[in-house]
Amino acid sequence: MSIKKKLGLGLMSAALGIGLVGGGTFAYFSDTETTNNTFAAGTLDLSVDPTTIIDVDNLKPGDWMTRSFELINDGTLDISQVELSTNYTVSDAMGDNGNEDFGEHIRVNFLKNLDKDSLFQWPHENVIVSTTLADLQGDVPDAVENQIWAFFGWDDEASGLSAGDSDTLIVQFEFVDNGQDQNAFQGDALELEWTFEAHQTDGEAR
Template identity: 55%
Template sequence: MSFKKQIGMGITTAVLGLTLIGGGTFAYFSSSAETNSTFAAGTLDLSTEPSTLIDVDNLKPGDSMVRTFELHNNGSLDIDTVYLETDYSVIDAEGNNSSDFGEHIEVEFLYNVNNLDEVIYKTTLAELQDMTPEAINENIFYPDLGDKGLPVGTTHDLFVKFNFVDNGEDQNEFQGDSLDLTWTFVATQTEGEVK
């Protein structure tokens, strides 16, 4: 074989080898799969009924009023705990109050309509306003709701008795006064879990 043929054959072999090597980098099996994910957050939706718990006038020391209201879990998540925040303001008609009208309004949280003498917790509005939400849950809601909390779609009745305490002393300073009470119920979720 001549030298030219050997060089030609070598070049041809080299080109063929490079083609196979180059072609080998693009020749492979492949497969692909696609996944789609959705993260949808649940909802906590606590509501109360009625929205106005109590609206009375012409109170005198010794008067008491029992009221019922419902806590509804309208959300898609179970409620673990319910906290109560208390806020009130006193309108002093005569401008002569030496003490807080809220200290003379006693609040009794009761078990149920059939046993209104079974008190879960008793305090005054003034003390209730100063309590932490955790202490209120521990003393008021936990004894009634327990570990189960308030599951989705359930309703819990709460019975409250308000007493204008007659302390046996002169309470004339409260004549004509009024007290505006706001209760805010705050719900928290249950602990996270593996889904």
């Protein structure tokens, strides 16, 4: 065999060896698993029943009106707070109210959450609000707060509103008779808007 043929065969053998070695570096065992993951957000859904809590006419000083309504958690998440915001507008029929605000003469004698009443403490009634509409406009109370809380952990309910649960509230309004001339309010009307805003509970490890 000529020297050229020997050199050619040698080079081919070397190239084949290098190729096999190089190919061997990519040989390995493998196994693959795939996970399927889901993130689904819950819902915060508060409703009020009835949506019109009070609708009265022909009021006179000294009249009072007691009504009840429910706050209902129709969502899938627990509610930590339900903030109550108050807004109202007054229609002055005679145009003679001057600086008098009809809202200062309509008092919420009480707004109570009956489900948060205490069984073992005094007072037993969980009063959320007791003030005039004028003063309540600047306040944002929590309608589902247990303000008298537990006696060694024994009580009706903690603050908040669990998913699927409801709280019964009772409210009493009064057109306060202040013993003075209140003729300026004859024929007047007050439109009250109560807005209940629910807030979620704090985040937690899941």
